[in-house]
Amino acid sequence: MKTIYVWSLLCLLIVPVSCNANNNNSNLAFKPEKSQEIYTTKTDPDTRNIQVALLLDTSNSMDGLIDQAKAQLWEIVNELSYAKCGHYNIKLQIALYEYGNDRLPSQEGYIRQVLPFSNDLDEISKELFALTTNGGNEYCGKVINTSINQLDWKKSNDHLKLIFIAGNEPFTQGPIDYKDAATDAKEKDITVNTIFCGNYKQGMQTKWKDGANLTNGEYSAIDHNRETIHIATPYDDIILQLNRRLNNTYIYYGNEGSKKIGLQAEQDRNARSYSAANAVSRTISKSSGFYKNKSWDLVDAAEDKDFELEEVEKEELPQELKNKSKTELKQYVAKKSNERKEIQKKIQELNKKRMVYIQNNSKKDDTNLEAALIKAIKTQGERKSFSWKK
Structure with missing residues (x-):
């Protein structure tokens, strides 16, 4: 019996990390600010997680961005619901941060965790609809670093772990260098994707593209003030x-x-x-x-x-x-x-x-928040053997 036990243990230790490998890590989630409850996330070996942290600039000029997030949430969820990864169940978790709003504590770098990783879609919608904008300082490196340290990121590299930061001020502002934050993200297998709200070249000049490149993420420039068009159908x-x-x-x-x-x-x-x-x-x-x-x-x-x-x-x-x-x-x-x-x-x-x-009956629009998110998630998901087949 001891021999069988030793060989079983060795087999578990040498299983390769891939989409087809089991992961038995367990994590303790960050304590939510509002409810003061501690959520314990038990890792299910039959599940692969898509973890998405949305870091949204809520300064004065970002009303259009927040409006797109509210209007496009359900189409984003619907597109992600088609995800496949072998025989595994797919679990979507979304976390939400706001930054750059001077109503937020200056000692925290004008950053607030609105919601830790959650699969409660109603709660996510509620918090998005509660966001309001106001002037402030936008510290990109600081909010990325904060989300990396506070959130309950899966330890295994089998999971898809993504940060999306959206805003329109220089990526270099704040007390934490975005390069240091990106290095920390890469060490934890977290991909940083940047969404500049404005001109593509201006985003490059203000280092938003560089912020994505450091973790092999996607850089996008969107028209955040464009109204979302919802197509009515006979159904x-x-x-x-x-x-x-x-x-x-x-x-x-x-x-x-x-x-x-x-x-x-x-x-x-x-x-x-x-x-x-x-x-x-x-x-x-x-x-x-x-x-x-x-x-x-x-x-x-x-x-x-x-x-x-x-x-x-x-x-x-x-x-x-x-x-x-x-x-x-x-x-x-x-x-x-x-x-x-x-x-x-x-x-x-x-x-x-x-x-x-x-x-x-619709024209393709690649200049909004939904398009930027979906493109990046699918591209990076394919690297981890995720696929999208409707």
Whole structure:
């Protein structure tokens, strides 16, 4: 038995690091500023993560950038939802920082962690919509360095770890040299991508391209003031009707459940504030594997093999479910789960037709935030054996 154990241990030690290798590292996430909760992220050997840290300049001239981030979030999520990496499950985590706003603490370098790495898409949307702009000092090297040190980056190089920094002031400003920050990023297998809001040559002259080159990242220049065009399609009304049915399959539980289901409805309204077509994009995201809410929804929670539905206290349930027996509750959750899968399948089928319509009725735009993010993520993902097949 000892011989078998030694050989098993040796085999584990010599497994090569690649898209096909298992990773058993576990990390403790950075403590969020608002909730003061500590999130522990257990590494799943059957999962590959796409970790994206968005560092957004929120100084006075960046209203257009923030507007694009709000308007294009769901299309970005939808495009990433098509990611594949062998037989692995793909998990998307997004972190958000703002910098260059003089409302932020000067001792912190006018930088704020808005959200640590999260797969809660409603929470990400909420925080984006809460961002406002104001004048300040934009320290690119400092915010990159801060995100590297604070965030719960995966240790294994199997995962796709990306920083996107967007702004329009010289990349050289601030107390930390961007070259030092880039060196630190490269040592941790984190790729820095820079998005200059303005003229391409001006971004090169102010070292934004150099900031990306140091980690083999992508440099892009965008028109941050261009309004996002959402293409309406003949399938939108049906998809929005399905969204209402989809929302009715959520069963909240726990202390935060009722608040979270309210947040879901609020982000539906935020998406629709741009257009019905943008609300459709959010609905597509809600039908994807990235939209999971097991911390407050019984249907998603019940999919976890470690979750025990029988252990949920009646006080944690909605009023209309408190008098159900354990068996009745289990049957109800199963019914809602089947309904959700059926609705999500219909949404995905309609989305295929919707995408063909959009491709045939729109012009390609490579000068916005969405295009810059997607291009870089796909390019760098391919280096790690990720692919995008719809």
